[in-house]
Amino acid sequence: xxxxxxxxxxxxxxxxxxxxxxxxxxxxxxxxxxxxxxxxxxxxxxxxxxxxxxxxxxxxxxxxxxxxxxxxxxxxxxxxxxxxxxxxxxxxxxxxxxxxxxxxxxxxxxxxxxxxxxxxxxxxxxxxxxxxxxxxxxxxxxxxxxxxxxxxxxxxxxxxxxxxxxxxxxxxxxxxxxxxxxxxxxxxxxxxxxxxxxxxxxxxxxxxxxxxxxxxxxxxxxxxxxxxxxxxxxxxxxx
Amino acid sequence: xxxxxxxxxxxxxxxxxxxxxxxxxxxxxxxxxxxxxxxxxxxxxxxxxxxxxxxxxxxxxxxxxxxxxxxxxxxxxxxxxxxxxxxxxxxxxxxxxxxxxxxxxxxxxxxxxxxxxxxxxxxxxxxxxxxxxxxxxxxxxxxxxxxxxxxxxxxxxxxxxxxxxxxxxxxxxxxxxxxxxxxxxxxxxxxxxxxxxxxxxxxxxxxxxxxxxxxxxxxxxxxxxxxxxxxxxxxxxxxxxxxxxxxxxxxxxxxxxxxxxxxxxxxxxxxxxxxxxxxxxx
Amino acid sequence: xxxxxxxxxxxxxxxxxxxxxxxxxxxxxxxxxxxxxxxxxxxxxxxxxxxxxxxxxxxxxxxxxxxxxxxxxxxxxxxxxxxxxxxxxxxxxxxxxxxxxxxxxxxxxxxxxxxxxxxxxxxxxxxxxxxxxxxxxxxxxxxxxxxxxxxxxxxxxxxxxxxxxxxxxxxxxxxxxxxxxxxxxxxxxxxxxxxxxxxxxxxxxxxxxxxxxxxxxxxxxxxxxxxxxxxxxxxxxxxxxxxxxxxxxxxxxxxxxxxxxxxxxxxxxxxxxxxxxxxxxxxxxxxxxxxxxxxxxxxxxxxxxxxxxxxxxxxxxxxxxxxxxxxxxxxxxxxxxxxxxxxxxx
Numbered sequence: 001x002x003x004x005x006x007x008x009x010x011x012x013x014x015x016x017x018x019x020x021x022x023x024x025x026x027x028x029x030x031x032x033x034x035x036x037x038x039x040x041x042x043x044x045x046x047x048x049x050x051x052x053x054x055x056x057x058x059x060x061x062x063x064x065x066x067x068x069x070x071x072x073x074x075x076x077x078x079x080x081x082x083x084x085x086x087x088x089x090x091x092x093x094x095x096x097x098x099x100x101x102x103x104x105x106x107x108x109x110x111x112x113x114x115x116x117x118x119x120x121x122x123x124x125x126x127x128x129x130x131x132x133x134x135x136x137x138x139x140x141x142x143x144x145x146x147x148x149x150x151x152x153x154x155x156x157x158x159x160x161x162x163x164x165x166x167x168x169x170x171x172x173x174x175x176x177x178x179x180x181x182x183x184x185x186x187x188x189x190x191x192x193x194x195x196x197x198x199x200x201x202x203x204x205x206x207x208x209x210x211x212x213x214x215x216x217x218x219x220x221x222x223x224x225x226x227x228x229x230x231x232x233x234x235x236x237x238x239x
Numbered sequence: 240x241x242x243x244x245x246x247x248x249x250x251x252x253x254x255x256x257x258x259x260x261x262x263x264x265x266x267x268x269x270x271x272x273x274x275x276x277x278x279x280x281x282x283x284x285x286x287x288x289x290x291x292x293x294x295x296x297x298x299x300x301x302x303x304x305x306x307x308x309x310x311x312x313x314x315x316x317x318x319x320x321x322x323x324x325x326x327x328x329x330x331x332x333x334x335x336x337x338x339x340x341x342x343x344x345x346x347x348x349x350x351x352x353x354x355x356x357x358x359x360x361x362x363x364x365x366x367x368x369x370x371x372x373x374x375x376x377x378x379x380x381x382x383x384x385x386x387x388x389x390x391x392x393x394x395x396x397x398x399x400x401x402x403x404x405x406x407x408x409x410x411x412x413x414x415x416x417x418x419x420x421x422x423x424x425x426x427x428x429x430x431x432x433x434x435x436x437x438x439x440x441x442x443x444x445x446x447x448x449x450x451x452x453x454x455x456x457x458x459x460x461x462x463x464x465x466x467x468x469x470x471x472x473x474x475x476x477x478x479x480x481x482x483x484x485x486x487x488x489x490x491x492x493x494x495x496x497x498x499x500x501x502x503x504x505x506x507x508x509x510x511x512x513x514x515x516x517x518x519x520x521x
Numbered sequence: 522x523x524x525x526x527x528x529x530x531x532x533x534x535x536x537x538x539x540x541x542x543x544x545x546x547x548x549x550x551x552x553x554x555x556x557x558x559x560x561x562x563x564x565x566x567x568x569x570x571x572x573x574x575x576x577x578x579x580x581x582x583x584x585x586x587x588x589x590x591x592x593x594x595x596x597x598x599x600x601x602x603x604x605x606x607x608x609x610x611x612x613x614x615x616x617x618x619x620x621x622x623x624x625x626x627x628x629x630x631x632x633x634x635x636x637x638x639x640x641x642x643x644x645x646x647x648x649x650x651x652x653x654x655x656x657x658x659x660x661x662x663x664x665x666x667x668x669x670x671x672x673x674x675x676x677x678x679x680x681x682x683x684x685x686x687x688x689x690x691x692x693x694x695x696x697x698x699x700x701x702x703x704x705x706x707x708x709x710x711x712x713x714x715x716x717x718x719x720x721x722x723x724x725x726x727x728x729x730x731x732x733x734x735x736x737x738x739x740x741x742x743x744x745x746x747x748x749x750x751x752x753x754x755x756x757x758x759x760x761x762x763x764x765x766x767x768x769x770x771x772x773x774x775x776x777x778x779x780x781x782x783x784x785x786x787x788x789x790x791x792x793x794x795x796x797x798x799x800x801x802x803x804x805x806x807x808x809x810x811x812x813x814x815x816x817x818x819x820x821x822x823x824x825x826x827x828x829x830x831x832x833x834x835x836x837x838x839x840x841x842x843x844x845x846x847x848x849x850x851x852x853x854x855x856x857x858x859x860x861x862x863x864x865x866x867x
Contacts, residue, residue: 054746056742056746076742076745076746077745077746077748077749077750077751080745080746080747080748081748085746085747086746088743088746092740092743094732094735094736094739094740094743094744095739096735096739097732097735097736097739101732102736104729104732105729105732105733105736105744105747105749106747106748108747108748108749152747153747155747156747156748272654274654274657274658276661321839324843325842328842328846329653329654330592330594330653330654330657331842331846333594333596333654333657333658334794334798334838334841334842335838335839335842335843337596337791337835337838338834338835338836338837338838338839338841338842339835339838339839340835341791341831341832341834341835341838342832342835342836342839344831344835345828345831345832345835346832348828349828349832455665455787456665458661459658459661459662459665459666460662462658462659462661462662463662466655466658466659495673495674496669496673497666497669497670497672497673497674498670498674500666500669500670501666501669501670504662504663504666507659507662508641508642508645508646508659509645511645511646511649511651511659512645512646512648512649513649515649515650515651
């Protein structure tokens with residue numbers, strides 16, 4: 001156990017695609033049970049950054065230390081097993097399985113830090129999916145798929161949950177419900193969310209990081225970020 | 240010395256044959272991600288064109304001109320009538336082209352009978368090379384395939400059609416956004432691939448037994464060539480053929496044919512493990 | 522669609538998922554009873570024929586396990602069947618062991634050989650991220666080369682004519698020896714074995730493991746991000762599938778008493794795909810039905826002219842892709858939907 005050090009420590013990450021540098025020298029730390037939002041205009045490198053953290057992309061330079069373990073370049077399934085879960089932007093649930101089966105397939109490994117592992121029934125309840133538990137996931141409405149996917153991520157008993165635009169394509173009510181679900185269901189784990197929807201970020205009201213052209217340009221509580229003139233210029237001002 | 244020269248020339252012959260058969264396959268595979276299991280039958284069609292031409296009193300060179308035309312026609316027909324509807328379903332293409340191959344084989348057998356077809360090579364005799372006497376026809380085949388490699392390279396590199404093909408291989412949706420008619424590129428490339436295989440059929444015919452089922456032997460090996468060499472380029476095909484053909488040529492000299500074929504399979508599989516995108520990736 | 526409709530659609534979907542949808546289960550049970558009673562009313566020739574078709578069904582089941590559950594189409598599954606058959610033949614004929622140990626070693630050797638081949642090929646390919654059509658053509662090459670070896674390496678394999686004189690399966694338990702030379706008993710043994718393997722696979726696949734495989738076929742990257750070592754799952758299925766094919770081959774060889782190159786070659790690889798496609802991919806019971814139906818068709822068509830059969834297979838493959846991509850059995854489903862629609866309109 002490595003208390004005192006942050007849960008996630010990404011140091012000077014860089015990612016190039018050919019001549020293009022999508023992420024330059026971005027460092028980020030996340031404490032246990034902390035929630036952070038990453039915002040930034042389209043093409044700022046938010047998704048790339050998330051892909052680096054969860055192992056779908058390898059950084060060209062830099063190091064990622066998770067809970068005292070260097071996870072840079074570790075295979076995907078092992079990253080998942082040591083406690084990093086990820087929700088994709090496009091909802092990717094297994095359409096041929098039911099909601100319950102989707103959750104059961106994601107039930108893997110053991111819980112960390114001596115906690116009891118999440119059970120399917122628990123997660124169904126926490127994410128308000130109990131009523132549709134036996135529906136085929138392919139037939140769900142968009143918002144329900146997103147919640148199911150958060151549920152699947154939770155079934156892996158993560159210490160850190162990475163969310164790629166969790167409210168993309170949602171109605172206002174659905175967005176707010178998502179923020180609420182995250183606050184209640186994911187209270188005891190760390191969360192990093194990439195978001196576009198300012199209402200959602202405001203509802204989440206957490207530490208916020210701003211990416212612009214692949215670099216980190218500002219960081220702080222959302223209220224400060226909102227008031228930051230530079231951030232307004234590159235991002236908020238354009239809305 | 241003599242033996243060494245013969246060995247090298249034998250390997251070169253095998254490599255040439257593989258290049259000829261695989262070029263078309265690689266273009267189709269790389270361009271459309273289509274695994275055409277009827278590709279071997281294009282080779283067979285070429286060989287039968289030669290047999291039929293000679294049976295009717297025509298000569299070899301007429302067949303060499305006719306075969307790619309007939310091959311291209313078949314290719315176009317198959318692309319328009321079948322493949323076009325299946326681009327999104329790779330497994331369906333495999334099943335359909337396999338079925339088509341069987342139908343073509345049976346059709347040829349029905350029309351021409353099961354006995355091997357008679358074909359003769361246009362030039363006979365042997366040439367002395369560094370003390371080894373080597374059949375002139377095989378040398379011609381090697382020379383011819385070098386010409387075809389160069390022609391293909393030039394076609395892909397310097398013509399508008401080649402540019403379109405390369406653009407589609409790189410990024411299909413981008414190419415179509417740039418105004419390239421990808422459907423037409425597909426159809427033409429398919430016809431080109433079939434024509435190349437048919438030429439290969441004519442060239443190979445005098446060295447082998449011309450029967451309706453001859454295609455399958457070339458099909459399996461040319462897939463190895465493409466997998467080992469990498470998809471979508473002339474360079475990859477040449478590299479893959481050199482490796483597969485060279486390996487087999489040399490091992491044939493010391494080992495039974497079957498053992499060397501099995502070893503080539505093993506080698507190909509091991510190479511894929513370490514270079515999943517082939518020796519010369521596109 | 523109203524909420525009511527949605528709920529009833531969901532209920533229907535669950536009912537479809539429940540594998541013991543009643544009429545179907547009753548039909549399968551009735552079919553099994555007919556098969557089990559066969560030795561009481563059929564002649565020895567028919568018993569032996571149906572036994573072989575059952576073994577082909579088992580072989581088709583092995584392909585269905587792979588193709589139906591992971592989406593990986595093996596175009597060379599006869600290579601594994603043939604390795605099993607040749608393994609059995611070589612051990613029992615060439616090694617000069619006593620019958621009981623020869624049978625046991627033949628079963629283990631044949632099945633093991635098939636699994637080993639799948640393990641080596643599968644490890645190198647699957648762990649390199651090779652999937653889908655690539656994998657299909659490598660398996661195709663595998664069967665072509667296996668057939669070449671079976672023909673060419675005649676000192677061991679008997680070449681074109683194969684090996685003759687594979688003895689019947691013989692078991693020895695505590696000094697009591699028993700040879701399965703009686704056609705009825707051998708038949709029942711095959712039926713029992715096929716049923717057990719079918720039940721075990723069905724049981725395993727209808728549970729969480731089946732869901733994991735479905736998930737991998739649906740979206741492999743996603744399955745990996747929730748922590749599944751998908752390469753290992755796929756390799757396991759590939760090897761087990763090859764093992765079942767090898768086992769079917771080994772037992773088949775003891776039934777016919779000989780092995781020949783066509784038991785390892787492309788034609789058989791093609792036919793087994795057809796059995797699965799006809800019976801319905803991913804249904805597990807379907808492959809047995811497919812093997813029966815196609816075998817019956819083959820008798821009918823070949824009795825007109827043997828050359829017609831390959832032509833028929835070729836046309837079938839083309840027709841399948843365009844007319845019934847989900848298997849011949851799906852035609853029935855489609856017919857029912859059509860009838861229901863007409864009914865509603867009338």
